[in-house]
Amino acid sequence: MAGKITAENNFYYMTLALIVLLVSASLDMVLEIKWLDALFQVLTILTFVVCLVSLRFDKAWYRFLMTLAVIWAVLALMKAVFDVQQTDIAMMLLMFTFFFGTFKSIARQILFTGTIDNNKVVGSLALFLLLGLMWALLYLLILEFSPTSFTGMEHKAWGENFSNAAYFSFVTLTTLGYGDISPVSPFAQVVVYLEAIAGVFYMAIVVASLVGASQSNQSSVSTSQEENDG
Template sequence: MKATERWTVRHNYTFLLVGLLSIIAGGAMQAQYYPLHTLLSDLAIAIVFIVSVWSLVRSRIAFIFGWVLAASWMAASLAGHLLAFESFRFLGLCLLLAFFVLSGVIAGRDVFFGGAVTINRLVGAVCVYLLIGLVWTLAYFFVEAATAGAFDGLSATEWNARLAELGYFSFVTLTTLGFGDISPVSPLARVLAYIEAIVGQMYLTVLVAALVGMHIADYGSRSVDSVSRSD
């Protein structure tokens, strides 16, 4: 295996973290300064796919499926711009949601069942937390699209700017900050909101316990090995 390939495998979640931070920060800046230019949102998502798909490199099947999702999203996005069909927009967001879920499952498995605690696993843990917020962002968007007025306090009219507002609400809910400037109104939106808050707190609790347990187990294993060698 080449040195570049080994580095990619050892630090695969660095790619995912860069991609996730790019879509979070890029989406906010695009909504702030260019709310009418949906092409910029598509470019940001394309970058996320191209960069983040390398986080799946440890699993050949997941890696291939990630590229299939990326190619499908690009085709749906291109068709949406050329044909001006709103349905392609929702198809693209569904593909993005599938990619987030796939990445979260792979990263979560590595974080909790991947052996010794490493920097890459810690980066993966951060990625899972961000993915939870992004998955709920898209869920909120679909609820708002299906039921107008499901959230109170949304001011944006363009879909990309509204997605950024719902992303803000999602992470505020995930971290239980609860500023109150945006609030769920419909029953389904409320259910999603409190489930996200529960999932966010449970994830942090389980993560800390798991990392401490793995560190103790690793330390104990090294201590036993050192005693065995001394004997």
Template sequence: MGHKITQEDNFGYLLLSLIFLLLGSAIAEQLLHGGQIMIVATTIICLSIAVIGVGKDKLMFRNGLGILLAIVALSTLGSMMETLNLDLITLLAILGFLLMSTWTAAKQVLFSGKITSNQIIGSICIFLLMGLIWAMIYLINIELFGQAFNGLEVKPWTDNFTSVIYYSFITLTTVGYGEISPALPVPRALAYMEAIAGQFYMAILVASLVGAKMSQSHDS
């Protein structure tokens, strides 16, 4: 019999899908010369696994699949009709899916009582989802404002996908190498908001989860 995903182990699948998304998109760009089809295919595969990982209730599962189908349809239609620019709508759909996944994961991590190893894995998933959410927001800014970032050209979002993810996580962890920087007031505000959110999350939430887990281990 196959292994059934339960509330106690579902975050492992989500974590694997997020890691695959981050590494898979980079490999697709570097070794397979990128391309919209490869980037979108990698994204869809990972988001599909994420639906399995966090979609424990039927409403989440149905909504997640609905958004995925919308992303596939929009991306396919945009590729077939080069004169039809559906990039902004596609990015908004992906952003909506990521927000829904983060909220569902946060409810399981923050409001489920006893701290387990699965919840600690879930807290890592939320951190990775935060970086991806901000990346989508940055890509939407490029679509809306053009040259919103120094170091990034204005081109289809799939061509900037890995670069913006890199910038997002560098900002989230406050490393800030400087190859990419915001060029307009709104992207600048978003960048420092992401840095603040990343520091707050790492310092407060993850530390509390690990501390609670260690305390439970000592008490048992």
């Protein structure tokens, strides 16, 4: 993997950035050091930047995602300087929209398109991480409007609760269902089982895409060999 982000390695960088974001959120909760919260905010912005640079090859979404990232950074600065708590919901909505746009751009580039390579395989992992992150933000938004919607997850500032929401999201997405966090309200229950369905459906889509791309590669190789033999 070269030091410069290109169309041949962009999903490596994006996946790494998403993993660092998830790890930093968990460290913020475990260590409970004040400056770690600021570090989490910085890493979130860096994740946006990496996603933007990685997706600059998709011109249709690049400007839209850039606008969302700039607005999010401004809101984060307002909260840090002026302590405006009302910005939390707006920030989460912007993050969700940003991750959704990123997901859609990546899916358009790797699923059922062209030949398969290592970069696209890693891109499928980035898609899975983005799915979990989007649902985590949905759970945090639900807590903002209905603090008793989940057992085992208290209503806190979204940055403090992000790791819990992400944990529950990925446990649901993989259909593990440990039971330490559970939905209580009917709306939360619907969102949770929709994520479980999406997780199973996503795996089927990825497998079908990889198999289809592999068969396409084999057909192309066979055709080339026949032409050379002819």
